Amino acid sequence: MYAFNYQCPQALAEAVSAFTAADDATWLAGGQTLVPVLKQHLAMPSDLIDLASIAELKGISVAGNRLSIGAMTCHAEVAGSPHVRGHIPALAELAGMIGDPHVRNRGTLGGSIANNDPAADYPAALLALDAVVHTNKRQIAADAFFTDLFETALDEGELILRVDFPLADKAAYEKFANPASRYAVVGVFAACTGNVSRIAVTGAGPCVFRADAMEQALNSSFTAAAIAGITADPEGLNSDMHASAVYRAHLIGVLAGRAINAANARGNGQ
Amino acid sequence: MPTLNTRVNGTSVSKQIEASTLLVDLLRDQLHLTGTHVGCDTSQCGACVVHLDGRAVKSCTVLALQAEGRDVTTIENLAAADGTLHPLQEAFRKHHALQCGFCTPGMLMACAALLDDNPDPSEAEVRAGLEGNICRCTGYQNIVSAVRDAAKQMRA
Numbered sequence: 177m178y179a180f181n182y183q184c185p186q187a188l189a190e191a192v193s194a195f196t197a198a199d200d201a202t203w204l205a206g207g208q209t210l211v212p213v214l215k216q217h218l219a220m221p222s223d224l225i226d227l228a229s230i231a232e233l234k235g236i237s238v239a240g241n242r243l244s245i246g247a248m249t250c251h252a253e254v255a256g257s258p259h260v261r262g263h264i265p266a267l268a269e270l271a272g273m274i275g276d277p278h279v280r281n282r283g284t285l286g287g288s289i290a291n292n293d294p295a296a297d298y299p300a301a302l303l304a305l306d307a308v309v310h311t312n313k314r315q316i317a318a319d320a321f322f323t324d325l326f327e328t329a330l331d332e333g334e335l336i337l338r339v340d341f342p343l344a345d346k347a348a349y350e351k352f353a354n355p356a357s358r359y360a361v362v363g364v365f366a367a368c369t370g371n372v373s374r375i376a377v378t379g380a381g382p383c384v385f386r387a388d389a390m391e392q393a394l395n396s397s398f399t400a401a402a403i404a405g406i407t408a409d410p411e412g413l414n415s416d417m418h419a420s421a422v423y424r425a426h427l428i429g430v431l432a433g434r435a436i437n438a439a440n441a442r443g444n445g446q
Numbered sequence: 447m448p449t450l451n452t453r454v455n456g457t458s459v460s461k462q463i464e465a466s467t468l469l470v471d472l473l474r475d476q477l478h479l480t481g482t483h484v485g486c487d488t489s490q491c492g493a494c495v496v497h498l499d500g501r502a503v504k505s506c507t508v509l510a511l512q513a514e515g516r517d518v519t520t521i522e523n524l525a526a527a528d529g530t531l532h533p534l535q536e537a538f539r540k541h542h543a544l545q546c547g548f549c550t551p552g553m554l555m556a557c558a559a560l561l562d563d564n565p566d567p568s569e570a571e572v573r574a575g576l577e578g579n580i581c582r583c584t585g586y587q588n589i590v591s592a593v594r595d596a597a598k599q600m601r602a
Contacts, residue, residue, distance in 0.1 A: 177466040177467075177468070178466060179464065179465070179466055180465055180466055181465060182448065182465035182509065182511050184511070184512075184514065204509075207507060207508065207509065207512070208489070208507060211468075211489070211507045211508070211509065212488065212489045212507060214466075215468075215487065216487075224465070224509075226511075226512065228512065252501070275577075275578070276492070276577040276578025276579075277502060277556070277559070277560070277574075277575055277577065277578055278492065278495055278502045278503050278504045278556065278578040279489075279504070279507075279578060281498075281501040281502060281503050282503055282504075282507070282508065356490070357490070358577065
């Protein structure tokens with residue numbers, strides 16, 4: 177490790193001033209990616225601003241047709257939350273598949289999406305559920321939030337407060353996990369609200385993306401049969417020691433079919 | 447240097463430490479609680495699992511300062527003060543759930559947290575609960591048997 181400054185502000189305004197005053201600050205959420213990154217010197221910020229004590233970044237609530245999750249809510253809390261399990265069970269299941277139990281006790285929603293790892297799970301949920309990211313400056317639709325490999329629409333120092341998820345009629349997440357890291361080799365989140373279907377794919381490409389051709393086919397019939405003839409193009413997909421681009425393209429079709437079936441099996445009202 | 451105020455195994459600890467100190471290094475190097483092990487450099491092996499406010503965490507992936515005002519529990523606190531083994535420790539011995547023993551402290555702390563949440567886990571639930579712990583010698587079958595046996599003893 178190398179020497180850095182650490183602050184744990186108790187209030188949002190204090191956190192923002194601390195960030196601005198520092199030479200080269202980074203927000204510290206759950207630290208499950210950042211701490212290993214610091215250990216390896218892949219990033220060497222001068223200051224860590226720990227968000228753990230800021231009450232307004234925590235908690236889960238439901239209002240109208242929106243489920244709202246604070247940025248500093250850990251994966252275990254989302255997985256176990258009666259609100260999430262009751263209103264968007266697919267999201268609770270997804271949170272329960274992230275990493276391992278110890279990681280889920282520390283890792284947070286805000287940290288995951290700010291990092292935008294190409295194989296992370298949450299980005300698929302935000303994109304398929306048409307979620308809105310609320311920051312200390314503005315609201316950003318999921319479609320505009322995830323911009324590229326480890327890149328998001330967040331400005332330097334911009335802080336995620338919470339994510340609002342519209343309640344889908346039906347949704348499910350299917351993941352082919354790397355057995356060692358538990359990251360998604362490919363993960364597909366399928367959601368259907370009214371006659372609008374959204375399919376988001378993580379793990380397969382450099383950044384989470386929507387499967388447009390599948391979505392169009394599903395708008396008339398949200399069934400696995402409707403996408404049976406659609407094959408994903410391996411061009412531009414990730415190819416590494418775990419899976420080739422061709423294999424990942426194949427997995428997109430398989431997992432999308434399974435997610436649609438699982439969403440339908442859960443049924444309306446979930 | 448910042449001052450950390452925390453509680454480790456029920457005892458208050460106040461120490462000046464470098465901000466970059468990992469929780470596991472505080473425990474091992476400064477508090478000499480060497481039961482918590484470091485088995486990898488990538489946050490994957492789980493040998494360093496301790497409880498932070500009762501929840502299992504990887505102490506190699508938590509800064510010591512993140513334990514400010516919180517309760518840390520290590521493997522040294524699992525057995526009773528008179529040395530009576532925890533039912534999980536007894537079951538690990540009975541079922542030969544360890545060989546070299548390096549992963550065992552983390553396994554036991556992970557299992558203790560698992561049983562706090564779920565006093566009667568199925569085999570699949572035990573295996574899922576141990577996804578963050580790697581054993582490189584004896585394998586998992588006997589560990590799973592030990593956890594289920596300990597759970598039974600603890601429910602009795």
